[in-house]
Each structure stands twice: as structure tokens, then as C-alpha cells.
Amino acid sequence: MLLEGKNVLITGASRGIGRATAIECARHGADVALNWFKDRAGMEETLAEIARLGRRAVEVEGDVARPESAERFVSAAAAALGGVDVFVSNAGICPFHAFLDTPIEVFERTMGVNLHGAYYMSQAAARHMKQQGTGGALIAISSVSALVGGGMQAHYTPTKAGVHSLMQSCAIALGPYGIRCNSVMPGTIATDINREDLADPAKRAYMEKRIPLGRLGEPRDVAGCVVFLASDLARYVTGASVLVDGGLFVNLQ
Numbered sequence: 166m167l168l169e170g171k172n173v174l175i176t177g178a179s180r181g182i183g184r185a186t187a188i189e190c191a192r193h194g195a196d197v198a199l200n201w202f203k204d205r206a207g208m209e210e211t212l213a214e215i216a217r218l219g220r221r222a223v224e225v226e227g228d229v230a231r232p233e234s235a236e237r238f239v240s241a242a243a244a245a246l247g248g249v250d251v252f253v254s255n256a257g258i259c260p261f262h263a264f265l266d267t268p269i270e271v272f273e274r275t276m277g278v279n280l281h282g283a284y285y286m287s288q289a290a291a292r293h294m295k296q297q298g299t300g301g302a303l304i305a306i307s308s309v310s311a312l313v314g315g316g317m318q319a320h321y322t323p324t325k326a327g328v329h330s331l332m333q334s335c336a337i338a339l340g341p342y343g344i345r346c347n348s349v350m351p352g353t354i355a356t357d358i359n360r361e362d363l364a365d366p367a368k369r370a371y372m373e374k375r376i377p378l379g380r381l382g383e384p385r386d387v388a389g390c391v392v393f394l395a396s397d398l399a400r401y402v403t404g405a406s407v408l409v410d411g412g413l414f415v416n417l418q
């Protein structure tokens with residue numbers, strides 16, 4: 166029970182890594198506030214899982230790319246749960262497109278959701294934590310793609326480098342308030358975001374061969390790392406980025 170008594174806010178919690186993070190946090194004793202967008206059915210499933218674990222959950226609909234969603238989410242969560250201890254910026258999109266053919270709208274939307282959204286949300290959460298005066302933790306779901314390119318992801322990889330950098334700057338700005346800021350860098354985790362991409366058996370087999378641990382990741386692999394960073398076990402960890410990729414990044418040969 167690493168998160169007993171903590172309130173954890175998570176964006177994009179209706180499925181995938183966000184849902185697994187909500188469940189893992191609840192399993193460790195946290196109450197959760199969950200942002201969702203256009204996926205009511207998925208959100209209901211996440212809420213049912215949290216209820217089964219006997220923890221409190223509040224859900225708040227909102228597009229993270231809109232600045233007003235941030236204050237709405239944080240204040241609704243604080244009012245319902247009684248405070249904000251941990252904020253996880255997870256919501257993200259990755260429409261695969263070749264660089265030369267990527268429409269400007271796809272680039273702008275990907276930046277808006279993945280980078281602007283994480284910025285607005287982290288700022289709103291940190292303002293609340295500062296006012297609360299009890300410290301806290303910000304965690305951004307970055308990616309191994311912050312460190313390497315992706316041929317079909319030129320509009321996506323800069324957003325992941327961006328949130329990694331955002332957490333580094335936040336670590337400096339918010340350290341004096343006892344707010345730790347870190348990012349998690351997942352490798353290839355099988356979720357809806359890459360379902361089509363990984364449907365190609367050759368692509369999947371190539372990935373599995375390249376990953377030293379021999380398998381694609383599961384959402385709960387990432388969630389475990391988030392729980393650690395959110396917990397007091399990580400009390401001296403800030404400005405860090407943790408790869409959760411089965412060894413993919415170091416396997417250059």
C-alpha cells in the first residue's frame with residue numbers, strides 16, 4: 166500500500182496506460198480523479214474497476230488541449246477528494262503519418278494534446294499543490310520516443326521530448342515547494358494507440374526480437390513505475406526520467 170491516503174489525478178484514464186495507472190494507484194490505497202475525453206464507455210469500465218477495489222473515484226470530462234480543462238479538472242478533483250497529491254499527465258495521441266505527408270492539423274492537434282495539455286495540467290496541479298503546502302508529485306508519461314526518432318512520428322516525438330523537458334524544468338521550479346517532477350518513458354506498450362501499427366505481424370515480430378525482455382510491454386508495466394515515482398519511496402527522486410521499455414533503448418546491435 167504505497168499510496169495510502171494520497172489523491173492521484175490522471176488524464177486520459179479511460180483506457181490503456183491511464184486506466185492501468187488508475188487501477189495500480191487504487192490497489193496501493195489511493196483515491197483517484199480521472200479525466201476522460203470522448204470515451205465514456207471506457208471511463209465506465211475504469212470506474213467499475215476502481216469501485217471493485219473499494220477506492221473513491223471522481224471523473225471529469227475534458228479535452229486536455231483546452232487550457233480551461235486544466236483548472237476545471239484540478240478544482241473538481243480537489244473539491245471531491247479533499248486535496249491533490251499526485252498528478253499524472255498521461256493523455257496522448259499518436260496518429261501515424263509520414264513526415265512529408267503530415268497535415269498541419271495533425272501536427273497541431275498532436276502538439277496540443279500531448280505537450281500543451283501536459284503543460285496546462287501540470288501548471289494547474291502545481292499551483293494547487295503550492296497553495297495546499299503539502300508538497301506533491303508531478304509525473305508525465307513521456308516515451309522512449311523522447312530520445313530517438315520515429316519515421317512516422319515526426320509530429321509526435323517532439324511532444325514526448327517536450328514533456329520530458331517540462332518535468333526537468335518543473336523539478337527546478339517546484340523543488341522549493343516539495344513538489345517532485347519526473348517522467349516515465351515507456352517503450353512499445355500494446356494499447357489502442359498502436360493497435361493498427363502492431364497489427365502487421367512483421368512489425369510486431371521485429372519489435373519483440375529487439376526487446377531484450379522478449380515481449381511488448383503491458384500498460385501495468387508502466388503503471389508500476391508511476392506508483393513508485395508517486396510514492397514516498399521516491400522521496401529524493403526529482404528531475405528524473407525512467408525508461409520502462411524492456412531494454413529496447415539500449416539494444417542498438
Ligand code: NAD
Pocket residue numbers: 176177178179180181182183200201202203204227228229230255256257258259278279306307308309350351352353354355356357358359
Ligand atoms: P490509448 O490510446 O490507449 O490511451 C490514450 C488515452 O488518452 C485515452 O484514454 C484517450 O481517451 C485519452 N485522450 C486522447 N486525447 C485526449 C484529450 N484530448 N483529452 C483527454 N484525454 C485524451 O494509448 P496509451 O498507449 O495508453 O497512451 C497513453 C500515453 O502513453 C500517451 O501519452 C502515449 O503517448 C504514451 N506512450 C504510449 C506508448 C505505447 O507504446 N503505448 C509508448 C510511450 C508512450
Ligand code: RM4
Pocket residue numbers: 259307308309310315318325351352353354358359
Ligand atoms: C511510443 C513509441 C511506441 C509507439 C507509441 C505509439 O512513444 O514510439 O513504439 O507504439 O509511441
